[in-house]
Amino acid sequence: MKTYSYIFALACLVLVACKEKVPNHHIEYEGKYYREPNPVQYDSNGDGKIDPTDDVIEVLGNSLNVSQAPGGKPLYTTNETITPPGSTTGSGSLVPTGERMCYHDLQRNCDKYGALYAYETTVNTDKAQMKQISESQKIDADNDGVLDYINTLRNTTIDEMVDKYYGDAAIEAEMLIEEATNKQISSFLLQSYIQEAIRTALQEVLYEHNDFVDIALIQQKVNVAVAQAIIDAVADANLSSYISEEDLDEIAFAISQPLAVSISNDIAKQVSNSIITEYKQMIQSGSMEFVQGICPDGYYIPSDVDWMIFELALGMSAQDLTKYGETVTDRGASAKVPQAMVEDHGFEYGGYMSINGTFAQLGEAGVYWSSSIGTDELGDYVWVRQIDTSYTGVLRYKHYEKTGLSIRCFKKP
Incomplete structure (x- = not known):
């Protein structure tokens, strides 16, 4: 029996007739195994809770590592x-397209963390084509160049x-100002100033971009505008001499901040x-163009x-969702979203290749x-x-x- 087993094993090696079995809960792609997604539900029907009727979003369990x-x-x-930095010709980037890049050119880093790719290589086409696709992914029923929900806002x-x-x-401002000055102030004056301040601040932010909303900027602009409106109303009512600048500021921001x-x-x-609503509509209508x-x-x-739907599914708050910027490092922190990405969905800190062709932050950042x-x-x-051990x-x-950045593949719904 041992002789037959040996002969069979040898035949597998020589004739490549015995294909290695794909491990449980994995898929095979380009000769490598990837963990199947860990489905996570999100509030797709908008009722404020997760229940069996809600949809799921799924992310392949490893960063991509392919050469084809x-x-x-x-x-x-x-x-x-590709030309050196400072040159007047070429792309100005030492990151090649059409290549799989392993951190420090070491295969073991690709095996452990996944590979790094230029953007065009990632999407398998050029940026001009991707701009057209990006536009088609937006819901703009009247084709006015403004997302429908932003028009609603x-x-x-x-x-x-x-x-x-x-x-x-206005009522709270009137009460606090009269208490501090022992003088009356017009309710109508305060109402008019605060109305205009809120309206102007929101218009300024909501008309700044046609494809996204900066929630943090809304809070900042409304806070400053309403506080200034209260201060201006006191001045126009000729009450500034009856209250110190410090006390007036304290009153103004006590109202404007909350x-x-x-x-x-x-x-x-x-x-x-x-x-969520627009995302679901695009999927159901078949208009979603997957890259x-x-x-x-x-x-x-x-x-x-x-990405935002995935982050919502992991518990990110609506207040954090549209925040952006390289200095906004606490987005989703209260819900421990980065931990869930790493522990439950296999995200790695694979580092990146910078524009000058050098590698950085292996084991510290995943972009x-x-x-x-x-x-x-x-x-x-x-x-x-980006997830980062420092944030x-x-x-x-x-x-x-x-x-050169990492790639996570999402499963088609």
């Missing part, structure tokens, strides 16, 4: 000439927020619900909205591409996500440089 595009095709490369929500909050704020928090929270919740990139069949490179690309006054950008939250920011 789907179907065995070569990785996508651009025709840009501009046309309806601004008035709703003014009507909801100005009255109580007001700004309430307004920003209300708008954040509305934005969160709108994002497979170099992901396996049935998977795709997530858009910025896909992940999205398929969402755009252009602003600073140039072309891609929305990315408590998930960073979301516009990435402008041509670098």
Whole structure:
């Protein structure tokens, strides 16, 4: 019997007739095994709770590590000439396209953390094509260049927020000012100033961008505008000489700060619900254009909205969801979203390749591409996500440089 077993094993090696069994709960892609997704539900019906009727979002359990595009095709490369920094020609980036990059060129790092890829290689096409796809991923029914939910915020929500909050704020301001000055101040004056302050602050923020809302900026602008409105109302009522500047500031911000928090929270919740609703509509209508990139069949490179749905599913608050910027390091921290990404969904700190071709932060940071690309006054950008052992939250920011980052593939719904 031992002789037959030996002969059979030898035949497997020589004839490659015995294929290695795929481990349980894994898929095989390009000769490597990846953990199947760990499905996580999100409040897809917007009823404020998770129940069996809610949808799931799924992320492949490892960072991608392939040397070919789907179907065995070569990785996508651009025709840009790579030149040293400071040159007047070429891309100005030493990060190559069309290549799988292992940290410090060590295969073991690719095996452990996944590979790093340039953006065009990740999405398997050029940026011009991706800009068209990014536009098609947005819900803009009237094709006016403004996302539908942002039009709703501009046309309806601004008035709703003014009507909801100005009255109580004016009453509180009147009471505190009269108590501090022993003088009367016009209720109508305070109401008018606070109404206008809320409206102007919201208009300033909500008309700044056509494709996303900066919740943190809303809170900041409303806080400052309402406080200044109260101070101006006191001055116009000729009461400034009856109260110190310090006491007036204290009163003004005691009213404006909680007001700004309430307004920003209300708008954040509305934005969160709108994002979920529009996301579901696009999936159900079949209008969602998934970017497979170099992901396996049935998977795709997530858009910025896909990332947000995933973050909501992991417990990120509506208030944190649309925050962005490389200095916003506590996004999702209260819900411990980075820990869930690492412990429950296999996210790695794979480092990155910088624009000058050097590697950095292996074991400290993981930076992940999205398929969402755009252009602003600073140039072309891609929305990315970053987890970092130095930070408590998930960073979301516009990435402008041509670098090598990690890839996480999401499963098609």
